[in-house]
Amino acid sequence: MRQRITRGALRRVGVVIGGLTSLLVGTAVLATNANAAAGCTVTYDVPSQWSGGFQANVNITNLGDPVNGWRLAWTFAAGQSVTQVWNATTTSSGAQVTATNVSYNAAIPTNGSASFGFLGSWTGSNPKPTSFSLNGVPCTGRVATSTPPTSRPATSAPPSSAPPSTRPPSSQPPTSAPPVNAMAAVAAMQPGWNVGNTLDAIPDETSWGNPAITKEMFDAVRAQGFNSVRIPVTWSNHQGPAPSYTIDPAYLGRVRQVVDWALADGLYVLLNVHHDSWQWMSSMPTDHDNVLARFKATWAQIAAALKDEPAKLTFESVNEPQFANVTDEQAAPLLDELNKAFYTTVRTSGGNNATRLLVLPALGSSPDQARMDALTGTLSALNDRNLIATVHYYGFWPFSVNIAGKTTFDADTKNDMVVAFDRMYNTFVSKEIPVILGEYGLLSYDYTRPGVIEAGEVKKFFEELGYQARTKKVTTMLWDAGSFLHRNTLQWRDPDLLAQITSSWTTRSGTASSDLVFLPKSGPITSRTLTLNLNGTTFQGLRQGNTALTPGTDYTVSGDRLTVTASALTRLAGSRAYGVNATVQAVFSQGVPWSVHVLTYDAPVLSSASGTTSGLTIPTQFRGDLLATMEARYADGSNAGTANWTPYQEFSGAFMPDYPANTITLKSDFLNTLTDGARVTLTFHFWSGTLVTYHVTRSGSTVTGTTG
Structure with missing residues (x-):
């Protein structure tokens, strides 16, 4: 992703929440022949825990020979129990639990993964399991060729209660080779993660607010179930002048150190040329020869330095390529020339680069059909089976930035996504050309600006995207510039959202028309109805914490209509303090539960103000x-304001609430577009359905706001 100089706010990292616990345990895999290569890692995470209950996510990564059918066993040390499971079935015998595959995730190829999740109960304490066995074979932490045992040895891995930032890796780096063809390799890379706005920051690694990359960051990402990382790198500020354009050896060494850390964790790595795309490459239409020479020199040095790295390292030509002041028709041959120069430079550099997987982008890394068709022409001309196509997807733009009244994940927003993934599949995947979605997310999703896109609508977006990617066989790499993983604490900022994302890699989850139920501060409370989006699941019930609500008394279901009764809502509201009074969860037959927050409110009150x-x-x-x-x-x-094609202005771009400070700020970009002396009527829409009218008038550089 380019720095949001021209498309929005700079993506950056900041501070804190925590609560995710992780355990990475190496295990041996029972293979089907007597001398099979066996090995795996198991990640056991607890993204959320409450009094008496918890949610756990489990990911198995097979490092050895393919497995067809699996049983994962572990022991709960403190009397915990599984109460509901998705993507597996479970049985218990005393403290021992065995999870067995379901039909659609029975096969785990080499370097592939299977995931499942469950809800559990606990009393007293909830320690993590200290060992796992897969198909009867205990944890070893190594890939080995041996005759599998016929019984279940009781060997346990050492306890690992320290956070990922302090504990050492629990297993040796895998030594098995990656899949031998590009389609299989890209499938094994799913899912992926971007360490964004770091080595691609300008001018230096920490210039945009993120800390320097550490090995522990990759440990944390691997522990969460990610199988690949994209490492964006901007080279321009670390290069000498023409004609050699020498890359600073210290910087090149730093990049190699980061690459090696990720590879040591068993991750696939995608390394690229990033913000150079707009810093100097965009001038190619008017400075063709110099740009081409610098591009070749840059990749020649990268390729030479990393030519002996293992095949799990892949190279991406350039991020979001763009060219100044030309049409797409004029830009297409320029990108074709750069992609072919990249290909030739890397392929002729020796070592593993002769067959290394290489990733080529469409213009702007866009899934637009014409741009993908142009990339198809380049791929066909090169005629190399080890090439991969890449595009990015940040959703339907009005929803992705909250403009034009697109506040919900509605039919238009969903259709934009479905059509984009259909294009990726039909253009590339159906023709055995693998696709990496090198970046995805929502443009205005940023932990520093909560509420720009409502939390439940964000979850619906990621749930659907995971499904579309999985069914269209597209490998995804989450863009994270610090809004998902807190780079200092190595904790995930929103465990509930992370659970939604990770669940989407393997299954669907049910959602609902909203995750907010508003109740008036005074007066009678009436029942409320939500529409369930079942997404192929079945509704199982409502619970508050570890307590199941009573069907018929607390709620009723008719088709896809869930109604929470007035008596239940009255109980949940309690003293009816402003804000969230209680949270209940709708539980479905698979996937993660859907949280519904019960809030008490009154109509917001705005006051007169003056400013500039x-x-x-x-x-x-x-x-x-x-x-x-x-x-x-x-x-x-x-229409008034910056976006004069719609009355609905961009959230955060034109206005921004600050709930702790009890203010709404109208931004300078919005105010400076207002006609001098003209009265503008603002209508603030609140999630309760309340509308509040306010008036502003600009007089020169002075602005006044009134309620009447």
């Missing part, structure tokens, strides 16, 4: 409500 065109801060009593969007219109009904 650099910003107007409006005192706001939110009173338990949450802001969804804002309309802006002149007296004649025409």
Whole structure:
């Protein structure tokens, strides 16, 4: 992803939440022949825990020969029990639990993974299992060729309670070779993660607020079940002048160190040329020879330095290639020339580069059909089975930035996604050309700006994207510039969202029309109805914490309509304090539960304010409500503001709430577009359905806001 100089806010890392516990355990895999190569890793994570209950995610990565049918066994040390499971079946005998595959995840190829999750109960304490056995073979932490035992030895791995940032890896790096063809290799890379805005930061690794990359970061990512990492690198600020364009040896050494850390964790690695795309490559239409020479020199040095790295290292030509002041038709041959120069430079550099997997982008890394067709022409001309296509996907743009009233994951937003993945499949995958979705996410999803896209709508987006990618056989790499993994604590900022994402790699989850139920501060409480999006699951019930709600009394279900009764909501609301009073979870036959927050609110109250065109801060009593969007219109009904093609302005770009400070700020970009002297009516839409009207008038550089 390019730095949001032209497309929005800079992606950067910041501070804190925690709560994810991880355990990485090496295990041996019972193979089907007497002298099989066997080995695997098991990741056991607890993304959420509450009084008496918890959620666990388990990921098995097979490092040895292919496995067809699996049983994973472990022992709970403190009397915990499994209460509900998805993507597996479980049986228990005392403290021992055995999880068995279901039909669609029975086969685990070499370097492939199978995942399942469960809800559990506990009393007193909830320690993590200290050992696992797969198909009866105990944990060894190594890939070995041996005759498998006929019984279950009781060997245990040493306890590992330290966080990923402090404990050493629990197994040796896998030594088995990756799959021998590009389609299989790309499938084994699923899922992937970007260490964004770090080595690609300008001018240096920590310039955009992220800490320097550490081996422990990759340990944490691997422990969560990711099988590959994309390492974006910007080279321009570490290169000398023409004609050699020498890369600083220390910087090249640093990049190699980071690559080797990731490879040591058994991760596939995708290394690229990143923000160079707009720093100097974009001038190719007017500076063709110099750009081409620098591009070749850059890749010649990278390829030479890393030519002996193992096959799990892949190279990507360039991130989001773009060219200044030309049409797509004029840009296409320029990108074709760069991609072919990259290919020739790497292939002729010796070592493993002769057969290394190489990744070529479409123009702008866009899944637009014409741009993918142009890339298809390049791939066909090169006629090399070890080539991979890459595009990016950040969703339907109005929803991805919350503009034009697109506040929900509606039919238009879903259709945009479905069509994009259909294009990827039909253009590439159906023709045995593997596809890596090198970046995906939502443009305005940022932990520093919570609420720009409502949390439940974010989960629906990622749930559907995981399904589309899985069914269209596209490997995904989550763009993370610090909004998902806290780089300092190595804890995941939103465990519930992470659970939704990781579950989507293997199964579907049910959702609902909303995750918010608003109740008035005073007056009678009535029942509320939500529409269930079953996504192929069946509804199992509602629970609060570890307590099941009573069907018929607390809720009813009719088709896809879930109604929570007035009596249940009255109990859940308690004293009816503003904000979230309680959270219940809708449980489905598979996937992760859907959280529904019960809130108490009154209509928000805004106050008069004065400021300048650099910003107007409006005192706001939110009173338990949450802001969804804002309309802006002149007296004649025409649209006002930056986005004058719609009355609904961009959340965060034009306005931004600050709930702790009790304010809404109108941004300078919005205010400076207002007609001098004209009265503008703002309509603030809140998630409760409440509409609040406010008026602003600009007079030169002065702005006043009134409620009347």
